[in-house]
Amino acid sequence: MGRKRLQESTDGRPTVHTVAARAGVSIASASRVLNGVGGSPETIRKVRAAAAEVGYVPNAIARSLQSQRTGLLALAVEDIGNPVYVAMMRAIEAVVAASGRQLLVHATGGRIDNETALLRRLANRYVDGMILSPIRVTDDHLAAMVDSPVPVVVIGQLGADAPVDNVRTDSRQGVALAVAHLVAAGRRRIGFVNGPLDTVPGAARDAGFRAALAEHGIELDERLVEVGDFQYAAGRSAAERLLARARPDALICANDLIAVGALHALLAAGHRVPEDVAVVGMDDTELAQMMFPQLSSVSLGSAERGRRAAELLLSRIADPALPPRREQVPPSLAVRASSRAAVPGPRPAGAASAGTGSELPSPAVVNEEVDR
Amino acid sequence: MGRKRLQESTDGRPTVHTVAARAGVSIASASRVLNGVGGSPETIRKVRAAAAEVGYVPNAIARSLQSQRTGLLALAVEDIGNPVYVAMMRAIEAVVAASGRQLLVHATGGRIDNETALLRRLANRYVDGMILSPIRVTDDHLAAMVDSPVPVVVIGQLGADAPVDNVRTDSRQGVALAVAHLVAAGRRRIGFVNGPLDTVPGAARDAGFRAALAEHGIELDERLVEVGDFQYAAGRSAAERLLARARPDALICANDLIAVGALHALLAAGHRVPEDVAVVGMDDTELAQMMFPQLSSVSLGSAERGRRAAELLLSRIADPALPPRREQVPPSLAVRASSRAAVPGPRPAGAASAGTGSELPSPAVVNEEVDR
DNA sequence: CAAACTCCCGGAAACGTTTACAGCAATCAG
DNA sequence: CTGATTGCTGTAAACGTTTCCGGGAGTTTG
Structure with a gap:
């Protein structure tokens, strides 16, 4: 049968040998034509035709081995x-x-x-x-x-x-943006729900939080800091632990999943957001916009x-x-409903306020976004 | 300098040739040892040592070509x-x-x-x-x-x-579960926010919706059906179009992203969920549990x-x-706050009701879930 | 002690491709 | 008309691995 290789094995897929044999040229010529380099018009025609007839597809592995x-x-x-x-x-x-x-x-x-x-x-x-x-x-x-x-x-x-x-x-600066925003809105008992401190982002955000508070002359109450991991469920239970021992008027969360968990913990405990507690997440993911109320979030430019x-x-x-x-x-801050300045007093029954809340001037660095 | 191959190229990574030469055996023996098939104790020792010394890692591409x-x-x-x-x-x-x-x-x-x-x-x-x-x-x-x-x-x-x-x-049956649940809870003006009808799931869910309504003897009001695509933003605008022309008391959504969009449209328009409008999504993703109120959703066992x-x-x-x-x-239904039977009347101010709403007996097929 | 068997080893083929190299014909310049 | 140049072509090597096969040494069996 085949002289050198069993290129005619009836079951196997066509290779460059098959195409070359069918076109009556050498495998080198066939390869050249198939790669679009060189070849006489006649050769090109024959090889193209042969390749189409047998349905040739180059083997990517062999090509990788060579290249x-x-x-x-x-x-x-x-x-x-x-x-x-x-x-x-x-x-x-x-x-x-x-x-x-x-x-x-x-x-x-x-x-x-x-x-x-x-x-x-x-x-x-x-x-x-x-x-x-x-x-x-x-x-x-x-x-x-x-x-x-x-x-x-x-x-x-x-x-x-x-x-x-x-x-x-710079996630330290990112946290600083969130703190500045909340301070400007009159919040003082700012809590922080972080991920593990032995992670790079966890450590950076912790340091950023402490530095930013100090810069604004706010003394840190350690009961307002809690750690979980970067997931929804952990964020929720971390926030629950925090709420069981302290009364924050704002929560900064180390990412949006944690923020969503915190939002649930807050709402389940009967707190209003943002009236009683403002919430700011980090990463500014799609999830932040999907929440209700929509979540303010520090964009880290993912x-x-x-x-x-x-x-x-x-x-x-x-x-x-x-x-x-x-x-x-550079980080930036997207301000949404979860941290907008609130009208004091009880919530008007049945009235949704998305995008219609009263607006307060925001710090220059803040990137104000409309609802949706 | 190499006799057959330039296996000694100083820059190149070690190959099985390198290992074999260093161990003083053939490449066949080296390969066998490295694959753990055959080899005398002495050969195994030599090859293993040589491989470790040069930091040999087999080339996956060459292996793939062969295997x-x-x-x-x-x-x-x-x-x-x-x-x-x-x-x-x-x-x-x-x-x-x-x-x-x-x-x-x-x-x-x-x-x-x-x-x-x-x-x-x-x-x-x-x-x-x-x-x-x-x-x-x-x-x-x-x-x-x-x-x-x-x-x-x-x-x-x-x-x-x-x-x-x-x-x-069976997403038709999945939609039927949702319809049965809503009907049992007393809903009659059930709307449907679907994805494109030229998709397989879109078509199946549309058919399922119509069949299920018919089975419960409810005549379909076409104004209660709207189509977008399977994304959040499209779901939201589709729901807005629907709400602009009709007054549903429940919305079934073809997936959870659409459901979240619909939830936003409803809340932004001042409707209460589930009191005024119940919402049921499909796919029962993590997102459904993250929403507030938590979304009922038809699990399709993803x-x-x-x-x-x-x-x-x-x-x-x-x-x-x-x-x-x-x-x-088989599909199943996870019932959560967004479709729980509501106490009639205005919502009590400031009181969160997650998991504490009054419960109505649910149809046998329904898989009741507690609030997290 | 010879024959059969087991075990291990090395040479070489094979996987399917690209490409360096050399040969050859045709075209061009002088 | 001859020598150089150009353009194609085919042979074979190479990429790095696994595996078939034959041979040799050692061991068991008759």
Whole structure:
């Protein structure tokens, strides 16, 4: 039968050999035509015809083995259910798709061993690069990123001298925006529902909260600070614990999921929002706008950070010799119903007030948004 | 300098050649040891030591080329931001990861050309199989699935005779559950906010709604039916259009995102939920529990469907000769505050009523849930 | 003690592609 | 008319792995 290879195995899918044989040319010519480089008009015609007849589709694995590129990029985040990562993912996917590549998504659960395992596995060359948004960073971790065999871009805070492409925001300043807004609205007993303090964002937000209070000359009541994790359920129970021992007139929450949990805890306990307690979340996700009342939230530019990270990754793949870069996306505040200044007194029965509440002048830095 | 291959290129990563040379054995022996099949104790020791010294990591692409498997599975859904797909994805990912594989996620935007392109691309063998949850199905589409070169499992309705592994639910019956629940609670002017009628779920839910009303002897007022798409914003504006021309005492929404939009439209227009208008969503996502008031929702077993689809896919990969299978997951109804029977009269000021509303006996099929 | 069997090893083929290289014909310049 | 240039083409190597196969050494069996 076949002289060198069993290219005629009746069951197998057509390869470039099949096409070449059918067109009566060599596999080199067939490959050239199929890749659009070279070939005489006659050869091109024959090869194209043969390829169409047998329904040839190039084998991406073999091509990758030869070209040393897979066209796959990975994204690793803690929790794909968190809407902040959905926003990031969407932005990243747009850039990645526009470059003709595909995105592989990993959920790490925030566990370090998971992430380092992922980084080590990069050595098997299954993806061309990776975007990582770690919430905990150890030296091990960092080392694995630095000597990773494929480019890695980090979304989030890293040590100042880490030679890793990095796009970050300033969540301390983000918390400061929220505090300034609430103080300007006359709130003084400001509580804080945070995520774990051993995470990078948790620690930064805690520090930011304390610094901002101090700056406004407000003494911190430790009973107004509570910690859970970055999920809805934990946010709700953390807020319940806080409310059981203290009477805040505002709550800042370390992300929107926590804020939604806190909102539930408040409403279930009979507090009015924002009249009795104002609520401000962080991340400014779609969820914030879906809540009722709509949630004020500190935007940390998730989509923008995602977009920039993807661009950093692509440029590094194009030129691995580039020096490490760091980009910063500034936070901003979206003020919505959950923290608008309230008319004092009991709530008028049955009247919804979305978008119609009385407005107070907001600080300059605040990015006022209309309802919806 | 290397005799056959340039395995000593100082920059390149170590290959099995490097390890074999260093251990003083053939690449065949090295490969066998590294795969844990065969090898004398002494060889095993030498190869393991050599591999550790050079930090050898097998190249997954080359392995895939040889083994004809990549260990990658794809999932294609309309919108990764929709929490119903997040739930599905989580369930699928769990099964996939447990089998030692990885999941590649695609967002199709519901566009058919996107999905068929994806199906055609399967021929390049970059993934071992795919789970597809299409919201529109054409003959072209179906043909591409049937003669796909790699296994495809569909989540959703397909033609009865389609020879494709398929896990579905009965969303007509799901709508019927919602209608029965509302009718039992005394609602009569039941509205319906649907997604596009040219989608499979949209059409099924429309049919289910009409059939269920007829079964309860309620004549349908067409002004109570409105169509948008399956997103939050569209749901909100569809509900606004509906409310501008009709006065429902209940709204069934074709998914939870629409339901949240409808909730906003209702509250912004000054209606009380559930006192004036009850709201029931579909998919029973996390979002439903996060809303205030918490949303009643028809569970279509998303996580379960995802889990089963993943299992079907794995079993088909293991044995491609299996006959096409179809599995069905029954819908159920989670009743929450948004449709609980209300005390007539004005709402008591300032009193939150989550989980404390008066309870009415619910139909047997209804799966009553407590407020968290 | 010879034959059969088991175990381990190395050479080489195979997976399907791209591409360096050399050969060859045709066209161009002198 | 001859030599250089251009444009195609085919052979074969390469990417890095797994695996078939044959051979050799050691062990068991008759």
